[in-house]
Amino acid sequence: MASDLMDPASPKKRIAVLGSTGSIGTQTLDVVRRHADRLELVALAAGTRVEVLAHQAREFGVRHVATGADGPEALCSLVQLPEVDVVVNALVGAAGLKASHETLKAGKVLALANKESLVVGGDLLMPLASHDTLLPIDSEHGALYQCLLGEDRNEVSRLWVTASGGPFRGKGISKLRDIKPEDALAHPTWNMGKKISVDSSTLMNKGLEVIEAHHLFAMDYDRIKVVVQPQSAIHSMVEFKDGSVKAHLGTTDMRIPIQFALSYPQRWEAPVPPLDFSTLGSLGFEAPDRHTFRCLALAEEAGRAGGTLPCAMNAANEVAVAAFLAGECGFLQIASCVEAVMEGHVKERVESIEQLEAVDAQARMHARRLLGG
Numbered sequence: 001m002a003s004d005l006m007d008p009a010s011p012k013k014r015i016a017v018l019g020s021t022g023s024i025g026t027q028t029l030d031v032v033r034r035h036a037d038r039l040e041l042v043a044l045a046a047g048t049r050v051e052v053l054a055h056q057a058r059e060f061g062v063r064h065v066a067t068g069a070d071g072p073e074a075l076c077s078l079v080q081l082p083e084v085d086v087v088v089n090a091l092v093g094a095a096g097l098k099a100s101h102e103t104l105k106a107g108k109v110l111a112l113a114n115k116e117s118l119v120v121g122g123d124l125l126m127p128l129a130s131h132d133t134l135l136p137i138d139s140e141h142g143a144l145y146q147c148l149l150g151e152d153r154n155e156v157s158r159l160w161v162t163a164s165g166g167p168f169r170g171k172g173i174s175k176l177r178d179i180k181p182e183d184a185l186a187h188p189t190w191n192m193g194k195k196i197s198v199d200s201s202t203l204m205n206k207g208l209e210v211i212e213a214h215h216l217f218a219m220d221y222d223r224i225k226v227v228v229q230p231q232s233a234i235h236s237m238v239e240f241k242d243g244s245v246k247a248h249l250g251t252t253d254m255r256i257p258i259q260f261a262l263s264y265p266q267r268w269e270a271p272v273p274p275l276d277f278s279t280l281g282s283l284g285f286e287a288p289d290r291h292t293f294r295c296l297a298l299a300e301e302a303g304r305a306g307g308t309l310p311c312a313m314n315a316a317n318e319v320a321v322a323a324f325l326a327g328e329c330g331f332l333q334i335a336s337c338v339e340a341v342m343e344g345h346v347k348e349r350v351e352s353i354e355q356l357e358a359v360d361a362q363a364r365m366h367a368r369r370l371l372g373g
């Protein structure tokens with residue numbers, strides 16, 4: 001249990017936030033601000049926005065900080081600090097894997113936003129985790145986690161992961177050719193960091209989430225379904241053997257799932273206005289378009305194949321998304337690059353962090369070559 005790990009002299013959960021200057025990081029700090037009687041920040045880490053980090057450290061009286069310039073080892077030493085009970089991993093990309101691994105190895109609670117940790121290293125992380133020590137922050141997985149509370153996993157028939165469909169929902173391939181980064185960054189329902197915004201527009205984000213759900217809930221890929229729910233009011237659903245379906249609904253504000261991961265097993269006052277069903281209007285559902293948004297199908301294929309293929313797939317995607325954001329490749333090249341790197345990868349069984357780092361580096365090199373970098 002999370003509470004067993006806490007210092008009995010301190011009634012507050014003591015938190016380290018990795019990626020504190022980002023979208024999830026700043027929203028986590030907002031949750032801490034609102035629940036200062038129950039939560040205490042003890043360590044912070046960020047990449048390049050050092051001024052913002054210093055300001056955060058001063059506001060919350062945090063003594064332990066690290067920046068990207070200090071290297072990955074500095075992040076690992078933060079999560080190992082004896083005064084840390086819970087680590088919020090809000091780093092972006094496979095760069096978050098090592099910190100997730102160290103957090104679970106150190107017996108701390110991992111509140112995980114960094115889905116790439118599970119996509120790349122789920123085979124290594126899950127054996128170290130339990131129901132109470134790995135709490136998902138991703139809204140879909142937080143929703144599934146809550147729908148599964150108190151249920152017998154053997155009675156679950158399917159997980160339904162909802163997707164907004166992204167800003168290009170309903171468009172055909174010909175309309176996607178000239179998409180610019182600013183179009184992809186304009187997400188219809190969520191306000192997020194740049195990498196996940198592009199992933200949402202390609203539907204890669206949903207593919208990563210399918211792999212994340214597979215690991216978190218030990219569910220076969222055949223029993224994980226994706227459905228587009230454009231209003232993002234339903235955050236995901238669990239279907240049971242008897243045909244009953246439990247859905248999790250709520251306001252589209254990441255502070256709700258962030259707070260749940262920090263308040264669990266309790267529920268605290270909501271940081272945002274609740275959903276108003278009298279003004280919500282209708283809820284739509286449709287199948288995702290895997291033909292146009294090939295990244296979803298590619299990620300599902302990588303997940304089903306397993307081993308090191310999701311790691312190579314994820315690395316190629318990170319390189320292609322960065323190139324797209326830098327204006328160095330087109331929107332449709334993201335999927336072609338991911339596909340070509342997957343085809344060139346010789347899958348192995350996942351054995352160690354070092355092996356995954358090597359696969360990641362090789363796939364990045366391949367992707368850069370393909371994109372002419």
Ligand SMILES: NC(=O)c1ccc[n+]([C@@H]2O[C@H](COP(=O)([O-])OP(=O)(O)OC[C@H]3O[C@@H](n4cnc5c(N)ncnc54)[C@H](OP(=O)(O)O)[C@@H]3O)[C@@H](O)[C@H]2O)c1
Nearest residue numbers: 019021022023024046047048049068091113114115192193
């Ligand atoms: N945003 C959302 O609503 C949302 C929802 C669900 C899941 N997620 C997941 O949460 C994760 C974070 O997403 P985000 O949208 O919050 O991303 P973001 O806004 O880009 O923030 C990323 C954070 O990571 C830090 N960082 C990057 N490289 C680092 C390094 N080498 N060392 C230390 N810190 C580093 C950044 O620091 P600097 O900015 O200072 O460089 C920033 O604080 C992603 O895995 C995403 O998929 C996000």
